[in-house]
Amino acid sequence: EAQVTQNPRYLITVTGKKLTVTCSQNMNHEYMSWYRQDPGLGLRQIYYSMNVEVTDKGDVPEGYKVSRKEKRNFPLILESPSPNQTSLYFCASTLTGASNQPQHFGDGTRLSIL
């Protein structure tokens, strides 16, 4: 089954404790991205990757890091999480970065930073 898998689904942690949210897709997609979803602000892109070792900032990259060492994996790293990063996070992938292609989303990771 074609899917985007995120882990963990839920995490409660404390300010400053480094965390990583993993994302894996099994569709051999080149393009992957991370979004955060907040009430009243919708889905906002954090980082995206056009292919292995190619990443770039989205609209709200501050406080986040990403890496793309393998095509299937695109982890999101919060080096020093803060309460304003409490949010619902989604990883998404498309076959390429072409604008006419729909994105396939994971089921989300709900992060609470205390």
Added chain:
Amino acid sequence: QKEVEQDPGPLSVPEGAIVSLNCTYSNSAFQYFMWYRQYSRKGPELLMYTYSSGNKEDGRFTAQVDKSSKYISLFIRDSQPSDSATYLCAMTYNTNAGKSTFGDGTTLTVKP
């Protein structure tokens, strides 16, 4: 001002009703228009995708795009309780950046 504004809702309708969900946008450079459906505790999934102005129909769903007015709509005919979800409009430029700009979403409840 946001690039994409979506009717906020929430919307509650009886089963069988016709539902209209709407978004406006400010940037005429948007070329591709999509509607995603998001069930509770799930990620968004693509429902409809259009490129040009006009209507596109898929079963009970019709997507409408009016580029001259910068207005898009999603119509659901004969709505069912299983249609209860949050609907997100999304738009992209004609580039390879792959990024979509999303509306905030409209939550729809269809009551039996």
